[in-house]
Amino acid sequence: MPFIPHTDQEVREMLEAIGVDGIEDLFEEIPADLRCVELKSIPPAMSELEASQLMAGRARQDGQPACFLGGGAYDHHIPAAVWQITTRGEFYSAYTPYQAEASQGTLQLLYEFQSMMTALMGMDVSNASLYDGASALAEALLMAVRANRKSKSRRILVPRSLHPSYRKVAGNILKNQGIELVELPFDPEGGHTDIGALEPYDGEDIAALVIPQPNYFGVLEDVDALTGWGRRNKAMTVAVVNPLAMSILSPPGEWGGEGVDICCGEGQPLGAPLSSGGPYFGFLCCRQGIVRQMPGRIIGRTLDQDGNRGFTLTLQAREQHIRRSKATSNICTNQGLMVTAATIHMALLGAEGLERTAAACHANTSDLVARLSSLTGVSPRFSRPVFHERLMSLPVAADDVLRALAAHNILGGLDISGDYPELGRAILICATEKRTVGEIESFVEKLARVIELQGGVPCQLQPKES
Amino acid sequence: MMLLIQEQSKQGRRAVAQAPLQKAEITDIPEQFRRRRSANLPEVSEMQVVRHYTRLSQRNFSIDTQFYPLGSCTMKYNPRGANEMAMLAGFLARHPEAPESHSQGFMACLHDLQEMLKELTGMQAVSLSPAAGAQGEFAGVAMIRAYHDERGDTGRNEILVPDAAHGTNPASAVMCGYKTREIPTGADGDVDVEALKAVVGPQTAGIMLTNPSTLGVFDRGILEIARLVHDAGGLLYYDGANLNAILGKVRPGDMGFDVIHMNLHKTFSTPHGGGGPGSGPVGVSERLVPYLPVPMVTRDGDEYHWLTETECPRSIGRLSAFAGNAGVLLRAYAYARMLGREGMSRVAEYSTLNANYMFKMLQEAGFEAAFPERRATHEFIITLRKQAKERGVNTMDFAKRLLDYGFHAPTTYFPLLVPECLLIEPTETEDKGTLDAFIQAMRTIQDEVNTDGELVKGAPHTLPVKRLDDVRAARELDLAWNVSAED
Numbered sequence: 001m002p003f004i005p006h007t008d009q010e011v012r013e014m015l016e017a018i019g020v021d022g023i024e025d026l027f028e029e030i031p032a033d034l035r036c037v038e039l040k041s042i043p044p045a046m047s048e049l050e051a052s053q054l055m056a057g058r059a060r061q062d063g064q065p066a067c068f069l070g071g072g073a074y075d076h077h078i079p080a081a082v083w084q085i086t087t088r089g090e091f092y093s094a095y096t097p098y099q100a101e102a103s104q105g106t107l108q109l110l111y112e113f114q115s116m117m118t119a120l121m122g123m124d125v126s127n128a129s130l131y132d133g134a135s136a137l138a139e140a141l142l143m144a145v146r147a148n149r150k151s152k153s154r155r156i157l158v159p160r161s162l163h164p165s166y167r168k169v170a171g172n173i174l175k176n177q178g179i180e181l182v183e184l185p186f187d188p189e190g191g192h193t194d195i196g197a198l199e200p201y202d203g204e205d206i207a208a209l210v211i212p213q214p215n216y217f218g219v220l221e222d223v224d225a226l227t228g229w230g231r232r233n234k235a236m237t238v239a240v241v242n243p244l245a246m247s248i249l250s251p252p253g254e255w256g257g258e259g260v261d262i263c264c265g266e267g268q269p270l271g272a273p274l275s276s277g278g279p280y281f282g283f284l285c286c287r288q289g290i291v292r293q294m295p296g297r298i299i300g301r302t303l304d305q306d307g308n309r310g311f312t313l314t315l316q317a318r319e320q321h322i323r324r325s326k327a328t329s330n331i332c333t334n335q336g337l338m339v340t341a342a343t344i345h346m347a348l349l350g351a352e353g354l355e356r357t358a359a360a361c362h363a364n365t366s367d368l369v370a371r372l373s374s375l376t377g378v379s380p381r382f383s384r385p386v387f388h389e390r391l392m393s394l395p396v397a398a399d400d401v402l403r404a405l406a407a408h409n410i411l412g413g414l415d416i417s418g419d420y421p422e423l424g425r426a427i428l429i430c431a432t433e434k435r436t437v438g439e440i441e442s443f444v445e446k447l448a449r450v451i452e453l454q455g456g457v458p459c460q461l462q463p464k465e466s
Numbered sequence: 467m468m469l470l471i472q473e474q475s476k477q478g479r480r481a482v483a484q485a486p487l488q489k490a491e492i493t494d495i496p497e498q499f500r501r502r503r504s505a506n507l508p509e510v511s512e513m514q515v516v517r518h519y520t521r522l523s524q525r526n527f528s529i530d531t532q533f534y535p536l537g538s539c540t541m542k543y544n545p546r547g548a549n550e551m552a553m554l555a556g557f558l559a560r561h562p563e564a565p566e567s568h569s570q571g572f573m574a575c576l577h578d579l580q581e582m583l584k585e586l587t588g589m590q591a592v593s594l595s596p597a598a599g600a601q602g603e604f605a606g607v608a609m610i611r612a613y614h615d616e617r618g619d620t621g622r623n624e625i626l627v628p629d630a631a632h633g634t635n636p637a638s639a640v641m642c643g644y645k646t647r648e649i650p651t652g653a654d655g656d657v658d659v660e661a662l663k664a665v666v667g668p669q670t671a672g673i674m675l676t677n678p679s680t681l682g683v684f685d686r687g688i689l690e691i692a693r694l695v696h697d698a699g700g701l702l703y704y705d706g707a708n709l710n711a712i713l714g715k716v717r718p719g720d721m722g723f724d725v726i727h728m729n730l731h732k733t734f735s736t737p738h739g740g741g742g743p744g745s746g747p748v749g750v751s752e753r754l755v756p757y758l759p760v761p762m763v764t765r766d767g768d769e770y771h772w773l774t775e776t777e778c779p780r781s782i783g784r785l786s787a788f789a790g791n792a793g794v795l796l797r798a799y800a801y802a803r804m805l806g807r808e809g810m811s812r813v814a815e816y817s818t819l820n821a822n823y824m825f826k827m828l829q830e831a832g833f834e835a836a837f838p839e840r841r842a843t844h845e846f847i848i849t850l851r852k853q854a855k856e857r858g859v860n861t862m863d864f865a866k867r868l869l870d871y872g873f874h875a876p877t878t879y880f881p882l883l884v885p886e887c888l889l890i891e892p893t894e895t896e897d898k899g900t901l902d903a904f905i906q907a908m909r910t911i912q913d914e915v916n917t918d919g920e921l922v923k924g925a926p927h928t929l930p931v932k933r934l935d936d937v938r939a940a941r942e943l944d945l946a947w948n949v950s951a952e953d
Contacts, residue, residue, distance in 0.1 A: 002804050003543055003735075004816045005897035014823040014898060023815045026822050027715060029684050029841050034716050041585045045806025048547040055800060058571030059556030065568055069561045072787055079484040081516050083553070089530025090523035093544050095874075096741035100936075101929045102869050105526035106740035109519070112471050115947035119506040125945045128741075131597040134787035165787040168775070172783035173604070176611060176643035220499050248492065250501050266787070276572055277562030277788025278597065279743035291943065297741065302939035305924070309467050310931035314939040320600070320637035321880070325646045330637035332600045337739025340519075347471050347515045351504040353485030363490035385495050406565050414563055433486055 002045060065409040066439040068368070070389045070430025071216070072133065072163050073277060074269050076244070076357065077434055078341075079348045082271050086341045096297075096333065100312040101304075106336065107311035110299040113343040120246050120346075120354075121263050122253025123285035128297040129334040133266025134169035136282025137210070137240055139295045139329055140264040141170055144208035144236035145179060146328070147261070147290040151234065153205035154179045159193040161186040161215035162240060164419035179207075188422075191219035191382030191391065198229050206235040211260065213241045213249065217428065218365075218389030219382050220249070227256030239263035243270055243283065244361075245387050247354035252285075262286045271345030272338050281335035281342065292318065295329035360433035361388040364440070368431045371444045375451060381426050389430040391416070391423070396455040398427050404450040410443050468525070468930075471508045471518050472947045481512040525930045526740070527874045533900050535824075537845045537877035537889025538632070538680050540710045540732035542817075545801055548735070552796035562788035566771060572792070573770035577763040579799040580747075586810060587706075587726055588719025589749030593758040595790040599707065602727025602746025603638035603674075608782045609725055609750065609757040610672045610701045611642050616780070619699065622671035626695075628657050630681050630881040632707060635674040644671060651883060655683040655837040659690055670700035677704070677721065678711045678843035680881045681836065682821070682889065692722030701725065701754075709733045710893070711818060711844035714811030724751045733813070734798035745794040756780040761789050816894035817844040820901060824892055827905045832912065836884045845891035847884055854886045859915045859922050861886045866933060867914070867925035871907040 006014075011023070020026060027035070046054070067075050086092070090105060097103030097110075110128045117126035130136040141156055158167055158181045171181055182201075187194045192215065209230040213223050223239070230237035237260040239252035246252075252263035268280040286294055292315065300314030320327040349357065365388045372378050377395025394401060398415040405412035413427030420426075431440060492500075510518075527534065534541035560572055580592045596602035607625065614622050625639035628649045636646040647665055652658040657675070666673075673695050678684045685691070695702055704718040704726035710733045718726045730736050730745040738744075750758060760781050762773040775781060805813070825842040829835050836847035854860045865875030865888070877889040892901055914922050926933065 001812055001816075002806075002809050003545060004812055004894050006816060006819075010898040011819065014819055018819075018822050018826050020822075023819055026815075026818045026841060029686055030712075030716055031686065031689065034689070034720055036588075036715060036717050036720060039585055039714055039807050039810060042582055042807040042810060043803070045809050046803045048545075048804060051547065051800055051803045052551055054803065055551040055557075055575070055796075056554060058574055059554035061571030062556050062560050062564070062568050064556055064559045065564070067559070067561050067564075069563050071563055073562050075559070075561065077484075079481070079512075081484075081512060085516065085519045085523070087549060087553075088520070088523045090526040090528045091740055092549070092737045093529035094526045094740045095534065095536060095539060095541060095738045099527070099865065099869065099875050100934050101866065101926050101931050102527040102874060103525075103740075104930045105522040105524065108468065108470070108525070109522055110740075111945075111947070114945055115470070115472055116507055118946040122505075131601060131743075131791075132786045132788075135597065135601070135785060163787065165784060168784055169786060172608075172785060173641070176608065177641070178643070220495070224498070246501070247505060248495075248501055249499055251505070254502075273558035273793075274561050275558050276560045276564075276569075276792035277790070278786065279791040279793050281743075288943075291945070298945060300939035301944040302935045302942075304932040304934050306932050308931060310934045312934045312936055312939050314936070314943070314945075317940075320633040322633070323637075324633045325636035325640045327633065327637045327640075330600045330604060330634050330641050331598075332632075332634050333598050333742035333744050335739075335743045336741035337737065338743060340740060343471075344515060344519050347508050347510060347518075348481045348484045348512060349507075350480055350509050351507045352480055352509075354507070355504065356485040356489050359490040359492055360486040360488075362492055362495075366494065385499065387495065402565070403567075406567050411561060411564055411568065 063409060065411050067411045068413050068429050068431055068443060069411050071414045071428055072266055073274055074430065075274055075432045075434050076269055078271050078273060078345065081348060082341050082344045085344055086337060091340050092337065097313060104311060107299055109340060109343050111301060111311050113339050114299060116343065116346045117283055117285055120243060121285045122251035122259060123263055124288040125291050126283065126285040127294055128299055129339045130282035130284055130296050130331060131335060132278060132280045132282045134166045136264040136284050137166050138170045138173035140238050140262045140284055141174060141208060143293050143295060144238055144262055147293040148207050148236045151205050151207040153207055155182055155206055156208045157182050157184050157201060157206055158210045159184045159186060159212060161193055161217060162210060162212045163216045190384040191217045192221050192384050195222060195225045195229060206233055208236040208238050210238050210240060213239060214245060214387045217382060217391045218386035220385045220387060223255045227260055231256065236261045241265045243267060244354060244358050247351060248358045249387065261290065267342055270342040272341060279335055279338050281338040293328060296331055297334045357433055364431035364433060364435050365390060368429060368440050375448050381423065389428065391426050391428050394425045394427060396425065396451055398425050400454055401450050405446055408446050410446060412443060412447060468521065470947055471510060474510055474514055475508040477509060479509045479511055481515060484512065532872060532874050533896060533904055534874040535876050535890050535892050536874060537891040538707055540891060540893055542735055542893035543895040544735050544737040545804065548797040548800040551800040552793050557796060570770055573763045575796055575799045577765050577770055579795060580763060582802050583728060583747055583749060586713065587749045588717030589726060590752045591755045591758060592747055592749040593762045594747045594795050595759045595761060595785060596727065596746040596748055597786050597791050598742065598744035599727060599729040599746040600634045600638060601785055602748050603634055604641055605748045605759045605782060605785060606703050606725040606727050607639050607642040609754045610703065612757045612782055613754055614671055622669055624669045625671055626673040628675065629883050630679050631674060631676060632680065632705060635705060655681045655840055656685045656687050657691060659687050662691060662694060666694055666698045666700065670695065670698050672701040672703050674703040674705060676708055678708045682843055682846040683837055683840045684843055688721050707732065711814055713814045715814045719751065725754055730794055730798040735801045736794045736797040743791045743794055745791045745798065757782050760784050813894055820892040820894060820896060821845055824890060824901055824905060828908060831905060831909050836887060845889060847887050847889050849884055850886040853915055857915050857919050859919050861888060863922045863925060864911060867911045867922045868907060869926045870928045873904050873907055
């Protein structure tokens with residue numbers, strides 16, 4: 001029997017000890033008319049080999065194309081040691097560290113993670129992670145509303161330049177709690193949220209202001225000015241950042257001089273494979289003064305009976321298993337295994353390694369942008385500085401172009417027309433440090449041909465060999 | 467004591483091979499946007515990192531190293547094969563926004579899993595997207611709310627929750643804008659149906675139930691409860707935390723539930739990972755199908771397609787940026803294929819056999835059962851209130867002493883309504899020898915309580931740290947390493 005160790009002899013002994021004739025007798029309290037069923041549509045068991053062959057075939061089917069997609073998930077190199085250690089059974093198959101003395105490995109690692117995140121973000125405290133970047137934002141906004149005692153409005157300003165799925169998720173999670181998300185337009189030339197967009201709200205009662213960095217288009221926001229506006233208007237400032245970008249960009253803890261109140265984001269660039277969107281992890285940091293409003297697991301350092309250092313879950317009085325309906329959140333887990341990977345990833349790369357990776361991504365994307373811009377009708381859509389991702393205008397419809405590129409096994413960017421119809425024909429592209437010169441050249445060459453075929457624009461590149 | 471990785475840092479040391487060898491110049495990002503000082507992250511070599519985290523791992527209990535009879539958590543063996551299959555290069559490399567043309571293999575796995583979960587739960591449709599049990603609960607209650615709201619039935623502002631429920635149940639209901647009302651448990655461990663009758667009514671949006679309950683018994687009144695709540699216009703929510711107990715034996719859909727969440731990290735044996743990632747798919751009856759969270763996968767002939775907000779305009783929407791915890795879903799799928807049809811009901815059978823065996827043997831050893839007249843499900847409760855009263859040794863002391871004997875402690879002090887309780891769930895993957903060894907350890911600790919209570923009260927004695935001061939941790943908050951604060 002797969003995964004069940006019992007011998008017939010043991011089963012007989014156990015039944016005898018219990019005092020029943022068969023296993024079915026153990027289900028006697030279930031009303032007879034409820035008992036099922038045949039499970040007709042469940043297929044018969046497979047051996048590990050058969051299941052592996054099925055799965056390997058399906059994994060192969062998806063083809064590992066050259067990926068120029070970003071938009072919140074990035075194809076970075078992950079050092080070999082990261083997942084070899086992360087999948088050690090002692091990390092992989094442990095539970096939430098409720099029994100602290102038997103979980104010092106996970107607990108110390110999480111404390112190290114919290115320390116790394118506060119260092120990277122320039123913030124006072126970090127929790128031990130949430131589900132993903134989008135749900136972390138929703139939790140951050142709930143936290144902001146709780147923590148902002150000066151505001152009665154429950155209105156939150158959210159830039160339209162923020163990732164569309166983050167805006168949707170925040171809306172879906174907050175909508176039954178009487179919280180209003182108000183959209184801030186982006187500058188049509190720069191692609192950033194101009195401080196002028198906030199003018200209508202000067203002096204209004206606003207609970208929180210969301211500040212992405214970089215924003216969905218890769219464009220850098222005027223984070224100092226936006227943070228300053230939030231402080232002047234007594235709105236909680238909530239940063240949404242790419243953690244890899246923070247190795248080279250000004251961290252949220254320094255924005256506008258004093259820093260933001262809360263920062264959150266998607267941890268995937270720190271050691272999580274693309275893996276179809278999950279599991280990733282959301283991170284959440286804040287100022288010390290509002291730590292008791294923070295949702296999720298938090299690890300604290302303490303002493304044992306002999307005065308030795310140890311680590312334990314702390315501030316549990318905020319959590320659902322103690323507070324039930326009055327908890328700060330219904331969240332019951334963190335993404336422990338992903339955080340294990342992220343901690344090892346950050347330890348291996350260090351600040352210097354993260355900076356090098358970020359710079360390499362930025363250089364690759366800049367190279368790609370420059371080459372693409374040499375094609376007629378292709379140009380950067382926005383004028384402001386970007387980090388490692390850029391929206392490019394096209395002379396032909398994006399979906400046709402992307403379909404044609406995909407046929408060449410190139411995922412040539414994201415069609416954003418569904419979320420931003422006002423931006424016309426454009427694709428969001430990203431070339432991480434993993435994209436080779438060959439892949440970039442091939443992308444540019446194929447795109448040139450596709451445009452020529454679809455739009456009748458003459459090809460600007462010479463064919464490599466005729 | 468083990469040093470922190472931060473304490474092993476030396477300026478200028480690096481794991482050089484892991485990052486790009488060249489440092490690219492950034493010339494087009496103006497100074498105002500740039501970081502002025504590098505982040506204070508550890509500077510350590512590759513070997514230091516490998517050694518440090520390998521050693522840290524050895525300071526954990528885990529299923530792979532210890533028996534872990536944690537009630538309501540279903541700590542069963544996590545098959546290594548499922549991990550390897552989910553970590554195939556093709557699955558890891560797939561970008562969440564990859565087009566359907568480059569996603570058919572992945573989507574086929576999701577679609578198969580949706581269909582299997584539908585059959586196992588007796589529901590009409592399943593969405594795999596919730597990232598954990600609590601997010602599945604949120605989705606479930608949000609669907610109940612969307613259903614009532616769309617019918618204009620807006621006076622329903624209350625969710626009923628039995629007092630034995632997981633804390634996430636009331637917390638999730640509140641996040642959807644509901645008030646909660648607690649329903650007491652009767653002396654026999656079943657929901658007090660008379661008390662339910664007294665409070666169910668036009669204000670009832672629904673009831674959240676776990677069956678078998680966290681008391682380790684199957685609620686025999688379930689059909690009566692379903693009738694009462696449905697007659698009042700409310701819906702029934704099934705918390706799938708204990709699905710392991712009834713897999714292939716009884717289906718929540720047949721019990722009358724309208725919505726269910728499953729914990730794949732329990733019933734489908736995906737790893738707990740030190741506290742996540744989980745996965746909390748939701749299944750629904752006919753009337754809630756339009757509200758399921760997106761994305762989902764549908765099949766048209768031989769092709770798979772995504773269902774998103776466009777195809778499902780009445781959906782409660784998406785709850786994470788992409789498609790939930792895809793890698794966890796792949797592990798669950800691989801596990802389900804290896805179990806197969808016959809393996810599903812065996813899960814319920816052997817987890818129930820193991821629990822009833824331990825239940826019986828521990829009672830014979832003199833431990834007091836919370837519900838001795840009832841049949842155990844896949845888990846059961848013993849109470850140590852006598853030991854606490856007569857010897858001053860409480861459940862926590864017992865739990866810590868079990869660690870010394872190499873067993874992870876059962877769930878302690880939950881459910882809240884049984885004093886000094888241990889909630890014990892052995893799962894089907896443990897053999898009789900392990901169960902007997904645990905029972906023997908319980909007997910031995912019981913003897914120690916009678917002869918040398920201080921030994922038990924001072925436990926654990928053999929772990930990397932002695933008992934930790936939780937009060938100090940909460941009072942003198944130290945949540946991050948800070949070089950200047952070190953003494």
